[in-house]
Amino acid sequence: MTRTDDGVATTRSAEVAVIGGGIVGLSTAYALQEQGVPVRLYEAGLPGMGQSAGESRIFRHAHDDPRLVTFARGSRAVWDEWAEHFDVELVSSDGVVAIGDGALERLRVLDKVGVAAREIDADELAERMPLLAGYSGPAMFDEAGGAIRTRAAITALTDALGDAVVTGEVISIDHRADGTVEVRSVTDSAIHSKVVVCAGRETARLARSVGLSLPVRLAAHVRLTFDVRSAPPAQVACLQDSSGEFGEVGVYAAPLPGNSRYAVGLSQTVGVRDDGTFIDPAAIRSLDQRAHDYVARALPGLDPEPRDFLHCWVTELPWSEDGVAVWEAGSISFVAGHNLFKQAPALGRALAQAATGGGLAAELKSEARLGELQ
Numbered sequence: 541m542t543r544t545d546d547g548v549a550t551t552r553s554a555e556v557a558v559i560g561g562g563i564v565g566l567s568t569a570y571a572l573q574e575q576g577v578p579v580r581l582y583e584a585g586l587p588g589m590g591q592s593a594g595e596s597r598i599f600r601h602a603h604d605d606p607r608l609v610t611f612a613r614g615s616r617a618v619w620d621e622w623a624e625h626f627d628v629e630l631v632s633s634d635g636v637v638a639i640g641d642g643a644l645e646r647l648r649v650l651d652k653v654g655v656a657a658r659e660i661d662a663d664e665l666a667e668r669m670p671l672l673a674g675y676s677g678p679a680m681f682d683e684a685g686g687a688i689r690t691r692a693a694i695t696a697l698t699d700a701l702g703d704a705v706v707t708g709e710v711i712s713i714d715h716r717a718d719g720t721v722e723v724r725s726v727t728d729s730a731i732h733s734k735v736v737v738c739a740g741r742e743t744a745r746l747a748r749s750v751g752l753s754l755p756v757r758l759a760a761h762v763r764l765t766f767d768v769r770s771a772p773p774a775q776v777a778c779l780q781d782s783s784g785e786f787g788e789v790g791v792y793a794a795p796l797p798g799n800s801r802y803a804v805g806l807s808q809t810v811g812v813r814d815d816g817t818f819i820d821p822a823a824i825r826s827l828d829q830r831a832h833d834y835v836a837r838a839l840p841g842l843d844p845e846p847r848d849f850l851h852c853w854v855t856e857l858p859w860s861e862d863g864v865a866v867w868e869a870g871s872i873s874f875v876a877g878h879n880l881f882k883q884a885p886a887l888g889r890a891l892a893q894a895a896t897g898g899g900l901a902a903e904l905k906s907e908a909r910l911g912e913l914q
């Protein structure tokens with residue numbers, strides 16, 4: 541044990557600290573553990589209950605930026621590796637269907653990168669997505685996409701990390717003269733060689749404390765879960781609907797494990813002020829109603845009365861709703877972006893590489909603006 545300048549007892553702890561036990565922090569800590577690097581993960585509450593809460597997310601390759609498609613493809617490979625290692629399904633094998641003209645534009649990007657995706661006709665669409673109303677417009681199928689089994693992933697990674705996960709909110713991070721970092725949590729203070737901040741909506745605040753201003757826009761989001769009316773379909777793809785055919789242009793939807801429930805959200809978010817209050821408190825209720833009305837029109841296979849709500853913070857970068865970037869200040873890295881669940885394994889490995897002296901991948905530097913429409 542040593543003492544800081546103000547006399548507080550500190551321990552020289554694990555080499556790398558990860559702050560935040562959402563999917564990104566857990567993936568980063570696990571990637572460090574894979575390399576044999578001693579790691580400590582600080583989580584203020586329960587792992588996976590921030591932006592990573594809920595039972596399902598979509599893994600899709602379709603993005604506007606070919607570099608992000610390539611990154612997603614790399615992440616898909618790590619999901620498979622981890623699924624085999626933990627002997628648990630982490631991404632379903634039913635694929636993702638996307639409908640609307642935008643789907644075909646993204647198909648061109650997937651073709652360029654060499655991802656297995658193709659245009660499908662109305663019959664194949666009905667077979668792959670049996671809950672959807674009749675639709676005969678443009679449609680594409682992303683074969684290696686699927687529903688991420690979020691709870692299985694959070695549980696497997698948390699269990700694998702074991703005692704490396706400590707419960708405690710980090711209240712400050714400070715560089716010391718020797719280049720190490722002092723991390724103070726509510727229960728202790730420890731010294732680490734490197735710190736990786738994956739604190740979701742709190743990342744920007746922690747970055748400000750070391751003089752970095754991240755261009756993160758905070759918003760709120762709602763996703764509703766609906767019961768499948770009849771027996772759960774044996775196979776059901778995730779859905780992205782930009783068609784406008786059913787009255788909305790930004791809908792994403794995914795089955796929950798077992799296929800007896802299906803989660804539906806509008807990609808539109810609700811604006812939030814810097815202090816976290818809603819600019820228009822009624823807006824979130826109007827999203828509830830629009831999701832309900834959309835389900836009544838587009839998804840006759842579902843009961844349109846929602847069974848559950850998932851409310852969550854969104855932390856978007858200005859150049860894309862799928863944008864992601866890492867900022868570095870001395871021995872501390874900060875990661876920010878949105879729609880990161882699918883990217884977390886590749887992101888975790890990249891952050892682990894940077895924390896162990898391998899350098900940050902060029903596409904993750906903020907100036908690369910990964911995710912921007914190319």
Ligand SMILES: Cc1cc2nc3c(=O)[nH]c(=O)nc-3n(C[C@H](O)[C@H](O)[C@H](O)COP(=O)(O)OP(=O)(O)OC[C@H]3O[C@@H](n4cnc5c(N)ncnc54)[C@H](O)[C@@H]3O)c2cc1C
Nearest residue numbers: 560562563564584590591592598710740852879880881882
């Ligand atoms: C409704 C909804 C649907 C989505 N759909 C998709 C999708 O289909 N596909 C996809 O890829 N992504 C999707 N996303 C986005 C994705 O879920 C998030 O980008 C991802 O979960 C973010 O993970 P994270 O680890 O960065 O953050 P979080 O999960 O928020 O984790 C941050 C953690 O840090 C902890 N923390 C914060 N401050 C401190 C502190 N000071 N000390 C210690 N711990 C701290 C928090 O308690 C939290 O557990 C969706 C998000 C929402 C809300």
